[in-house]
Amino acid sequence: MANITAGVATSHVPLVGVAVDKGMTQEEYFSPLFDGFEKSKQWIAEQDPDVVILVYNDHASAFSLELIPTFALGCAAKYAIADEGWGARPVPEVIGHPQLAWHIAQSVILDEFDLTIVNKMEVDHGLTVPLSLMFGQPDAWPCPVIPLAVNVIQFPPPTGNRCFQLGRAIRKAVQSFPEDLKVVVFGTGGMSHQLQGPRNGIINQAFDKFYLDNIGPNPDSLIAIDHERYLREAGSEGIELVMWLIMRGALSDDLEEVHRLYHVPVSNTAFGHLILEDKSD
Ligand code: DHB
Ligand code: FE
Secondary structure, eight states: OOEEEEEEEEOOOHHHHHHHHTTOTTSTTTHHHHHHTHHHHHHHHHHOOSEEEEEEOOOSSSOBTTBOOSEEEEOSSEEEEOBOSSOBOSSOOEEOOHHHHHHHHHHHHHTTOOOEEESSOEEOHHHHHHHHHHHOSOSSOSSOEEEEEEOOSSSSOOOHHHHHHHHHHHHHHHHTOSSOOEEEEEEEOOSSOOOSSTTTTOOOHHHHHHHHHHTTTOTHHHHTOOHHHIIIIIOGGGGGGHHHHHHHHTSOSOEEEEEEEEEEEETTEEEEEEEEEEOOO
């Protein structure tokens, strides 16, 4: 039986990818962040997952305003790295896990989550920056990755509750996969930030702390946050945090927080990171 052993939450700031690619991680601006991920890299090397399910959002790389799937599950064998305007990041291509991905599609669609199935797509910083932070700069990513892209770009994005329930359905799907696989779920994006308009640059440390404190022990308090409150308290891009709730929904309530990092600012963003081990097995 496949099993979800942990959840990882992390912001996906594109400048972090630039810092990795240009060898700037030990510069004063970036070193607190990258030093904070040393423990995470060690932890994931010890976990040695067979598959990562990576919940992220595309930033008009694979999709555009012409086509806006709410939830799009990658069932492909591999994913090329997107050129976001300054050349594709020099990171390995992403290898998928079609067998588990199709199994998840089958299970969650029959559980009435009407996913979009994707057989070809390029992946952008939303997916590659979390991989770089957790795995560093290997010649090949150490395990297959199943991308789950969520629309948090064009209103209306899915609700926090819908995301949490989808996470629950993914947990059920993974646990009914016959092969013994250790699966780690990444929930990415956030924390508070806004990239446009008069409130450009807002960061709300109290809101972010509330989110970090509650996602493990009290996710109900976060599921209840509506879109207007995300916008008001966490800025327009703060809505990316609903993706953390898919990760949380995929875990049990028997959790241990093994690592936390919060650093402000990274680029325009409050950077948050958590590792939650699932002890239910
Ligand atoms: C920034 C953050 C994001 O989440 C993003 O997608 C693009 C830019 C930033 O802080 O610069
Ligand atoms: Fe983003």
